[in-house]
Every structure is written in C-alpha cells, then in structure tokens.
Amino acid sequence: MNRVVITGIGTWSCLGKTLDEVKNSLFTGKSGIILDQSRKEMGYRSGLTGYVERPQLKGLLDRRQRAGMAEPAEYAYMATIEALKVAGIEQDFIDQNEVGIIYGNDSVAGATIEANDIVRAKKDTTLLGSGPIFQTMNCTATMNLSTIFKLKGINYTLGAACASGSHSIGMGYLMIKWGLQQQVICGGTQETNNYTFGAFDGLSAFSVRENEPAKASRPFDKGRDGLIPSGGAATVILESLESAQKRGANILAEVIGYGFSSNGDHISNSSVDGQTRSLSMAIREANIDAKEVDYINAHATSTPGGDKVEAQALSHIFGEYKTPVSSTKSMTGHECWMAGASEIVYSTLMMQNDFIAPNINFETPDEDSEKLNIIAETKEAKLNTILSNSFGFGGTNSTLIIKKFA
Amino acid sequence: MTEAEIIKTVNSFLVEEFEVDENKIKPGSNLRDTLELDSLDYVDLVVVIESNFGFKVKGEDFTTIHTFQDFYNYCYAKVKEKEIA
Numbered sequence: 237m238n239r240v241v242i243t244g245i246g247t248w249s250c251l252g253k254t255l256d257e258v259k260n261s262l263f264t265g266k267s268g269i270i271l272d273q274s275r276k277e278m279g280y281r282s283g284l285t286g287y288v289e290r291p292q293l294k295g296l297l298d299r300r301q302r303a304g305m306a307e308p309a310e311y312a313y314m315a316t317i318e319a320l321k322v323a324g325i326e327q328d329f330i331d332q333n334e335v336g337i338i339y340g341n342d343s344v345a346g347a348t349i350e351a352n353d354i355v356r357a358k359k360d361t362t363l364l365g366s367g368p369i370f371q372t373m374n375c376t377a378t379m380n381l382s383t384i385f386k387l388k389g390i391n392y393t394l395g396a397a398c399a400s401g402s403h404s405i406g407m408g409y410l411m412i413k414w415g416l417q418q419q420v421i422c423g424g425t426q427e428t429n430n431y432t433f434g435a436f437d438g439l440s441a442f443s444v445r446e447n448e449p450a451k452a453s454r455p456f457d458k459g460r461d462g463l464i465p466s467g468g469a470a471t472v473i474l475e476s477l478e479s480a481q482k483r484g485a486n487i488l489a490e491v492i493g494y495g496f497s498s499n500g501d502h503i504s505n506s507s508v509d510g511q512t513r514s515l516s517m518a519i520r521e522a523n524i525d526a527k528e529v530d531y532i533n534a535h536a537t538s539t540p541g542g543d544k545v546e547a548q549a550l551s552h553i554f555g556e557y558k559t560p561v562s563s564t565k566s567m568t569g570h571e572c573w574m575a576g577a578s579e580i581v582y583s584t585l586m587m588q589n590d591f592i593a594p595n596i597n598f599e600t601p602d603e604d605s606e607k608l609n610i611i612a613e614t615k616e617a618k619l620n621t622i623l624s625n626s627f628g629f630g631g632t633n634s635t636l637i638i639k640k641f642a
Numbered sequence: 643m644t645e646a647e648i649i650k651t652v653n654s655f656l657v658e659e660f661e662v663d664e665n666k667i668k669p670g671s672n673l674r675d676t677l678e679l680d681s682l683d684y685v686d687l688v689v690v691i692e693s694n695f696g697f698k699v700k701g702e703d704f705t706t707i708h709t710f711q712d713f714y715n716y717c718y719a720k721v722k723e724k725e726i727a
Contacts, residue, residue: 299661303686360698365689366682 240412241641243485244323244473245581248314250286250466250568255318259585262593263614267450267567269464275437278430282442284452286466286569288428297384304370305380306347308425311469311574312339312377313384316421319471320385324485325419327385336389336417338408339377339471340400340424342573345431347371377425377469389417395573397628398535400424401470402576406494406634408474418479424577426467433465439504441539453570454597455536455563456543456605463537466569470578487641489584492621493522499631506545506627508552514633515553518623522637527557528621529637531592533583535625536563537570546625547604558609560617562595576626576634583622587640592617643725648718652710655690669711676710695721 250268251261261268268286275283291314293302305313320326325335351368355361370379375393382391390411394404401424408420426432436442443462445452454460480487495518499510519526532550536543543563550561564582565571571578586593591614598605598612619640626634643651657664660677667676677683688699697720707713 299659300680300683303682362685363689363692363698366685 237413238415239477240409240474240491241477241480242472242488242491242584242638243475243480244319244325245471245488245584246315246318246322247468247470247578247581248288248291248311249468249470249571249578250288253289253314255322255585258582259589261567262564262582262585263589263591265567265594265596265614267453267596268466269449269452269569271446271449275430280434280437281440282437282444282446282462284443284446284449284464285428286464286571288466288468301384303367304376306344306371306376307427307429308341308344308469309376309380311467312381312423312425312471315423315469315471316381319421319473323473324483325473330385330387333419334389334417335387336408336411336420337378337382337387337391338394338404338420338422339381340394340396340404340573340577341374341377342395342397342400343427343432344372344374344376346427346429347376349431381421387421390420396632396634397630398570398572399576399626399628399632399634400573401578402624402626402634402636403496403632405472405474405491405577405580405636406496409491409494412474412476419473419475421471422474422577423469423471424574425469426572426574428467436465443538451597453538453566455534455538455566455595456547456601456608456610457598458600458602460538460540460543463539463565464569466571467574468571468578469574470581472577472580489587489638490641491636492524492639493518493637495519495521495635497633499633501631504629506542507631508545508548510631510633511546511549511625511627512552514635515549515625518635518637524621524637526553529554529559529623530617530619531586531622532559532561533579533622533624534561534563535627537565544602544604546627547608551604551607555607560592560611560615561608562593562611564593566594566596566598576624579624579626580636580638583624583638587619587622587638590616590618592619643721645714645718648721649714651694652714652717655694659686659690667710669714670709672708673710673713691717697721697724
C-alpha cells in the first residue's frame with residue numbers, strides 16, 4: 237500500500253485569498269465575519285456571514301471555460317491554481333499522468349435559482365444559454381476543473397453535507413493508498429450567495445449576535461448562540477510518496493488516517509456514539525495512540541447542541557491527555573461543504589509554521605467544554621500530528637489525521 | 643435601426659460577449675472560424691441576439707450565415723421585419 241502525502245494546498249476564503257494572508261489571519265486570530273444587510277432585507281433571521289470576495293476570472297480563463305462555472309467552481313479554481321503551484325505541478329505533468337479530482341460540494345443554489353428566474357421571465361429555456369446546465373449541477377467544480385486542467389484520472393464530486401470536503405480528502409487518500417491513483421486534487425467548495433443559506437437560517441441555526449460580527453462565532457463558549465455561514469474553497473493535492481519523491485516535490489505533510497461513520501439516527505442532531513466511532517477509526521487506521529495527537533482542529537460550529545456533543549466525544553477519547561483543541565470556525569464561520577478541506581489547509585499551515593490558531597471568543601466554558609484543553613490565544617507549538625473533525629447533516633462523520641513528514 | 647447601427651451593435655456584443663479582437667471582425671471573414679464557435683457557442687449567440695435585438699434566431703437559420711456580412715444582413719432583415727410588424 238502507498239503512503240499518501242500532501243504536496244500542495246490552496247485556499248480562497250474569508251481569511252484571505254492567498255496562503256500567506258490566511259496564515260496571518262490564523263496567527264492573529266482575525267475574524268472573517270461581517271453583517272450583510274442584504275440578507276436582512278431578504279428575510280434572513282441572521283445577516284451574519286463570512287465575507288468571501290468573488291474571483292474575477294476574466295483574463296485567467298477564456299469565455300468558454302468560464303461559461304459553465306458557477307460560484308463554487310470559481311472558488312475551487314482559485315484554490316486549485318494556488319495548490320498546484322505550491323505542489324509544483326504544471327500542465328505538462330498533468331498531460332502525461334492520470335491526475336484525478338475528488339471535490340466536495342453539496343449545492344449550487346445561486347446558479348439554479350438565477351437560471352430558473354430567467355426561464356420564468358422569458359418562458360423559454362433556450363434563452364438560458366449554454367452556461368446554466370454546467371453551472372447548476374452539483375459537480376460544477378469537478379466538471380469545470382477537470383476540463384480546464386484536462387485531468388485524466390478519477391473525476392467526481394462528493395456530497396456529504398458539512399463533511400464533504402473532509403470525505404473528499406479521505407476518498408482521495410484511499411484511492412492513492414490502494415494504488416488506484418498516484419495524484420488526486422481534493423478539496424471542498426461552498427457558495428456564499430444569498431440564495432444558499434436561507435433554508436439553514438430558517439432552522440434558527442445561525443447566530444444573531446449581529447452587533448458584534450467578529451464575536452458571533454464562539455465555538456465551545458457558554459454564550460454561543462449559533463453558527464455563521466461562510467464559504468470559499470480549499471484544495472489539497474494528495475500524492476503517493478513515490479510520485480512526490482520522483483518529482484522532487486516539497487512534502488508538506490502525510491495523511492496517515494481517515495475514519496468515518498454514520499450516526500444511524502436523527503437527520504440534524506449530532507451523536508457522541510457516531511463521532512466517537514469516526515475518531516476511533518481514524519486513530520486505529522493511523523496506527524497511533526490517541527496521546528500522540530498534538531492538536532485537534534475541531535468541527536465545532538458554535539451551535540449549542542453540536543459543540544456539546546463534540547466536546548463529549550473528544551473528552552471521551554482525549555480527555556486524559558489534555559490535547560490542545562481549537563475550532564478555526566471561530567474566525568471563518570462555518571465553511572460547510574468546504575470546511576473539511578479548508579481545515580486541513582489551516583492545520584497544515586499551523587504545522588508548517590509551528591503554532592496553534594486560537595479558538596477566538598472562547599471566554600467561558602460550559603460543563604462539557606471545560607473538560608477540554610481549548611486554546612483561546614495563539615500558541616506556539618511544534619505540531620507533529622494533527623486530527624481534524626468534520627460532521628454533517630444526515631449523521632455523516634469524517635476524521636482525518638495528518639502527520640509531519642519524516 | 644439603420645444598417646450601420648446593426649453592424650455597430652453586432653460588433654459590440656461580439657467583442658464583449660465572445661471576447662473576439664475587434665480587428666479580426668471583417669465583413670467577408672467567416673463568422674464561425676473567427677469566433678471559434680462550437681455548438682455550445684451557438685446557443686449563447688441566440689441569447690445575445692435576443693437580448694440585443696428582441697428576436698429569437700431559429701437554429702436552422704445559422705446554416706445560411708457564413709460571413710460577418712451574412713450575419714449583419716440577417717440581423718438587419720429580422721429587425722426590419724420586427725419594426726414593420
């Protein structure tokens with residue numbers, strides 16, 4: 237079986253549009269959350285959101301390449317060109333190898349609604365043009381990226397709610413581990429337009445601390461009142477160790493474990509049992525002891541119920557080791573389909589730069605989070621092994637473990 | 643609209659929407675080759691014509707349009723037809 241390494245990372249997020257910007261935001265504990273008045277006018281209960289700039293692709297891609305790209309594909313493209321650059325993978329290499337793509341995405345609400353608005357107004361589907369068919373499918377990111385980069389390997393989109401990005405890395409890891417692929421572009425993307433989150437907002441799941449946007453996302457804090465939706469995209473280039481060494485690539489980290497589970501229970505409630513099984517599987521599969529984990533990048537989204545369950549699951553496995561924990565969602569908000577991938581990017585940046593990003597706004601623990609070693613201020617630390625959790629509606633759980641390459 | 647206005651409008655949307663270099667647009671040049679149109683691009687051409695002139699092209703009409711001049715003539719005739727109606 238192949239060892240699987242990370243040779244490239246890239247992201248386009250509310251924390252920055254380059255890895256350097258994102259690293260600085262993580263280090264300084266900078267929030268990417270704003271209050272968007274247009275959401276209030278639209279009827280949202282909460283107007284809080286991660287602010288993600290829409291990429292300008294004119295000049296980077298020609299008209300035909302751009303025509304079928306919806307917002308998730310645009311974000312994914314920006315994250316991927318950065319990741320490929322970091323990996324040192326150029327088009328020549330892609331042309332000569334069966335490079336694959338598995339990317340997490342679970343909606344294209346904006347493009348779908350806009351296309352149907354045109355049909356309703358014009359009463360003629362042929363006046364939609366050629367773009368919407370490729371924009372409104374969930375696989376808009378993989379469909380477009382595989383065409384732009386002329387990829388010849390595995391090619392599909394993975395939809396698993398807020399664990400999509402994490403599972404995409406997990407599946408890419410398994411593909412390479414079992415020798416079916418040598419290089420896979422993995423990641424997750426999340427649209428941020430106003431059509432995307434209305435139904436989620438309707439569940440009263442979002443924070444309404446609108447007078448303090450930067451303080452609204454407060455995972456594990458006793459005063460948390462909900463998550464803040466966010467988005468963008470993150471790409472992780474996975475490669476077999478053999479391929480990376482043959483290319484002379486700079487190896488950023490190694491993926492050593494992927495655990496997963498399904499709660500087999502409620503559609504939106506979290507489960508200690510389900511999460512514990514995912515965590516245990518990842519640790520078992522990585523062939524490490526739980527105490528070897530130096531840092532946990534928690535899924536914790538700042539919802540009262542979700543954070544409580546994760547704190548219990550983490551406490552169950554890591555409680556006695558007082559493993560440092562933080563949720564970068566305290567700064568980014570919940571990047572949903574993208575989150576599992578972006579949090580691997582954030583974790584890799586921390587590993588490379590010897591620090592733990594803070595769980596900002598963690599001021600008062602509750603009865604569950606007080607049992608965890610939550611890092612509220614940036615901490616310098618040598619991180620050898622990092623575990624990252626991602627959980628989604630429908631009870632889908634994913635846990636990844638990465639290790640400094642040696 | 644005058645014929646000159648039609649030509650100006652057509653060239654303008656071809657430059658804007660199809661990102662063609664204006665210097666390459668010559669009345670006698672082949673429309674498909676110059677714009678590098680594929681089957682999907684024709685679908686988009688229908689949309690821009692409708693939004694600029696208010697009429698909808700039938701797919702089969704494109705079979706008689708080869709040069710830019712053919713395209714101008716076609717649009718002019720359709721616009722006049724619409725104005726008279």
